[in-house]
Amino acid sequence: MYILGQPVLRKETEEISADYEGLDELIANMFETMQKAEGVGLAAPQVGLPIRLFVVDLDVLSEDLPEYKGFLHAYINPQIIETSEETETMEEGCLSVPGIHESVRRPISVHATYMDENRALHDEWIEGYAARVFQHEYDHLEGKLFIDHISALRKQLIKKKLLAMTKGQYNCGYKTKVNR
Ligand code: NI
Secondary structure (H helix, E strand, O other): OOOOOOHHHHOOOEOOOOOOOOHHHHHHHHHHHHHHOOOOEEEHHHHOOOEOEEEEEOHHHOOOOHHHOOOEEEEEEEEEEEEOOOEEEEEEOOOOOOOOOEEEEEEOEEEEEEEOOOOOEEEEEEEHHHHHHHHHHHHHHOOOOHHHHOOHHHHHHHHHHHHHHHOOOOOOOOOOOOOO
8 A cells, every 4th residue: 555655646647448457457456455454445546556447345334335235346547527516524534644534525426437347338427425435536546635625724733644654654554555
């Protein structure tokens, strides 16, 4: 896992082709990395790859949210076409920013296109918790992190923690790429 301070998290990402070498294996590895870290989403830049790909596992939430039973998907070359005007605030965290949780305001639904793990193309409105995670992961592909959305005041309050993080001072229960 790449952690705040590493340039790949802020890089522009590139679209990939459906026959990108080793794509199925990469998707499987990303699911494994995400599940070991107990995350619900993981974007390619978080494993050091500046490409437009992320994976989402909402199945882990299905005890509370039964509609997400079996929800394990990869999103290849996703694009956001439009978003709802209505927004909501929800607490977010990120495997690349361990130990930080902040409220983030986002649209409640997004109209998106993407290719899934079976290379099927989708053009749909994504809603609910799936829309929240989709937007968080999509941000990663734009070199953005959830902490970019918080207020200047909140940012000021966690500034020291973030700075320490970029110097390798953080705690988390999964393997990370050490900042040097
Ligand atoms: Ni994240």
